[in-house]
Every structure is written in C-alpha cells, then in structure tokens.
Amino acid sequence: MKHADKSERQAAILAIVRSAAVGRQGEIVARLRARGFDVTQASVSRDLRELGLVKAAGRYVRLTDLPPARGPLPPPGVIGVLRGAEPVGPHLVVVRTSPGHASTVAIELDQQGLSGLAGTIAGDDTIFVAVRGPAGRRRLLDLLRGWSEAAAATPAIRGGAR
Incomplete structure (x- = not known):
C-alpha cells in the first residue's frame, strides 16, 4: 500500500x-x-x-x-442539533440542542454579530441567550427559525462528516 x-x-x-x-x-x-x-x-x-x-x-x-435552501444555510455545527427556543422574559431566550451540542451552537450564535444579542451561557444541551430587549429577542428567534427551516428544506442534511 x-x-x-x-x-x-x-x-x-x-x-x-x-x-x-x-x-x-x-x-x-x-x-x-x-x-x-x-x-x-x-x-x-x-x-x-x-x-x-x-x-x-x-x-x-x-x-x-447541494441545492440552495429557502433561507440562510446554518453553520455546519448547527445542522440537525437545534431542538427549540423559548423566550422566558424580555431579555432571555432558552435554546435547546441535542445533548453535547450547546457549546457549539452558542459559539455560532456569538459569532453571528447579531444586533441585540448580549451573550450566551451554554450547558450540555441548553443555552441561555441574553438579549437587549424585544427587538434583539425577535432577531434571535428569526435567525434560529431561519436555520431550522433551511436545514429542513435541504433534504437529509446531517451535521458533521460521520
């Protein structure tokens, strides 16, 4: 060989x-x-x-x-691992991921430079995202929704190269 x-x-x-x-x-x-x-x-x-x-x-x-998705294609580390997001007040959104992926998603969120996002704290499968009011919360939820829709519109994408 x-x-x-x-x-x-x-x-x-x-x-x-x-x-x-x-x-x-x-x-x-x-x-x-x-x-x-x-x-x-x-x-x-x-x-x-x-x-x-x-x-x-x-x-x-x-x-x-791959064919173009309907929205902005999510970063590879985010594909297939988002499980939901829930606003829990005017300045906090709780994001759920697959186990072990919260840190990766939090880093991707921090790197987006999203206006109104103050910061993230990640555990194993949960991220607390601090936002600067309703407009920041809306932008964050729109971004997460766009990532989820884009991944769903592109058939069978799975994160990583396993």
Missing part, C-alpha cells in the same frame, strides 16, 4: 464520492484501500471535514453541491 500525501488522498476521496453514492466512512476507507491507499477511518473522517463533505439523502456530498 502506498502512503500518499494528503492532497492525493483527498483528491481520491472527492473522486469516490462524486462517482458513487457512498453513505458510510467505512465504504470510503475500503475504496481507498482498493486504490492502494493506506488509510484509517480517523484520517478519512478528518479529510471529510476538511473537504466540506456532509451527508445528504444518505450519501456524502460537498455542502456547496
């Missing part, structure tokens, strides 16, 4: 996912090994992430190759 450099391996991965409906990392590993590459599942996982490949409709595709 050859120890090809990273760019050769990644080019081979792109060729594999473009030529066949590959839905499991194990399949990609097997196809790379059949082409003579000495790879592990861990290296393939990193390559998929670096190449921007996600699962859509049960197969790996580049996020940029």
Whole structure:
C-alpha cells in the first residue's frame, strides 16, 4: 500500500464520492484501500471535514453541491442539533440542542454579530441567550427559525462528516 500525501488522498476521496453514492466512512476507507491507499477511518473522517463533505439523502456530498435552501444555510455545527427556543422574559431566550451540542451552537450564535444579542451561557444541551430587549429577542428567534427551516428544506442534511 502506498502512503500518499494528503492532497492525493483527498483528491481520491472527492473522486469516490462524486462517482458513487457512498453513505458510510467505512465504504470510503475500503475504496481507498482498493486504490492502494493506506488509510484509517480517523484520517478519512478528518479529510471529510476538511473537504466540506456532509451527508445528504444518505450519501456524502460537498455542502456547496447541494441545492440552495429557502433561507440562510446554518453553520455546519448547527445542522440537525437545534431542538427549540423559548423566550422566558424580555431579555432571555432558552435554546435547546441535542445533548453535547450547546457549546457549539452558542459559539455560532456569538459569532453571528447579531444586533441585540448580549451573550450566551451554554450547558450540555441548553443555552441561555441574553438579549437587549424585544427587538434583539425577535432577531434571535428569526435567525434560529431561519436555520431550522433551511436545514429542513435541504433534504437529509446531517451535521458533521460521520
């Protein structure tokens, strides 16, 4: 088996996912090994992430190759993990995520530069989002709704490259 450099391996991965409906990392590993590459599942996982490949409709595709969604496409770390949001006062919104994803979503919210968002505190599956009044709360809820609708409108997107 050859120890090809990273760019050769990644080019081979792109060729594999473009030529066949590959839905499991194990399949990609097997196809790379059949082409003579000495790879592990861990290296393939990193390559998929670096190449921007996600699962859509049960197969790996580049996020940029998917049809446009109805709203702004959510950041990859947010796709499929939002579980709801509830205003609990004029300055606080509680956002629910899948277990283990609250920190990722909180970071994405903080990086949006959303006017009226004061800050976030994340636990395991819950985020407290402080907003500066009703307008900030509305902008936050609109953003979260847009992310959810965009993810739902783009068939079977799943976060990460698992």
